[in-house]
Amino acid sequence: MNHAAGAGLLNPNAQLKVGNDTIFAWWARYQDAVKQGADAVNGTIGALLEDDGTLAINKVVDQAVRTAPPVEIAAYAPLKGLPAYLDLAKTLALGDHRTSLEAYGFSMTATATPGGSGALFLAAANFANPGEKVLLRDRHWGPYKGFLSGCGLEPEVYALLPENNDSLHPFVDIEDFRKKLGTMCSKQDKVMIWLNDPAHNPTGLSLTPNGRSALLEAVMESASSNENVGHTLLLDSAYHLYADEPHGWGQTILDSVEAGWPWPENLLITFALSLSKSHTIYGLRTGALVSLHPDEEVTERIGTVMGVTGRQTWSAAPRVAQFTVSEMHASIEGGKAWGLERDRLQALLVSRRSRLIEACERLNVPLNPTHDGFFAWLEHDEPQRIAEACAEQNVFLVPLTGGVRIGLCAIPLEHITRVAEALAVALT
Ligand SMILES: Cc1ncc(COP(=O)(O)O)c(C=O)c1O
Structure with missing residues (x-):
């Protein structure tokens, strides 16, 4: 594709937007292989599929959406969201x-x-602040x-894993995190x-309780010793309701309060909640930003700012899932029935992951810690080469910066061992 086309029409930021999409490109390669009759394995896409390859759907949510009254489908939602849904969002976070x-x-x-x-x-x-950095894992x-770039921001990164994992700070490179945060605090307000x-x-x-606590402590210390620097810790909860400890962060925040850690007023914790996966309503576009602070005036102001930003960007978020999901969770039976379906879908992931870990151990494939x-994920300096070598064996994964992503969500249980075998061959 000619990326210079339309340069006279597009502004400089628009000209930087090139079609990403590695994931879709590798999915297309998987589909081509199937068309050509190969017995191919799909580890590319990021949606949960049943073992027969069809989209996994939480039947209780599906049923609730189908029986929504016409007005709940057709009408706008209030600009900030339906009150019952906003209440539910806090509980889901x-x-x-x-x-x-x-x-x-x-x-x-x-x-x-x-x-x-x-x-x-x-x-x-x-x-x-536009022009400044936001701290991410590498x-x-x-x-x-x-x-970030759409808002004039740039990423700063710290290492995903420490060189030597230790039981106090497992799965988080707390030293690198502190270092990068400290540098940012010296340059940004x-x-x-x-x-x-x-x-x-x-x-x-997934971080352990110790890892979460070490990270929160580092952020709280940074906020306390840099009183003039606003700190926002955003927890992206896109998959949390499929985790073993879905509300581990709530527990960690509570532990810090109960331990008497003073809460710096320049610290905000906010959850980016998504119902796309947890309720299998990817296309109904329903999520929430849930913010937490000891001062009600602060949260009220944030609520206004976010409502106005939404209004100026997409107007109101879609109504129908806000209505159906909050009605469903409001009844004990509805919440329970959703939970049973969620458990069934989670079990698919647990069995695929366990089988992959076991096969990788057996075949000496150095899979990253995964919970x-x-x-x-397989960390590797040459992800493209590894993914190509797997594709030669009709196993389709996604090469990304620093490694190869294995979409367990899409791979039927019976194909998991083939993934480990293909990686083992690719690594030789
Ligand atoms: C890490 C992460 N965050 C956020 C999202 C946003 O999900 P959505 O906008 O579909 O709710 C996704 C979706 O794939 C994700 O993987």
């Missing part, structure tokens, strides 16, 4: 810890957004860069951190 945190005086605000992507956009548009979801945890895309990594969610 924090679980049972929500009430304990409220009892400790925390105030919360939620804004309905078109998916988790909308929540990420709201944060990028409002919590950082392995992260590709579109983060686009959300606002710092924002985006952390996709638990069930990280693209690795499937929850849709993906697993």
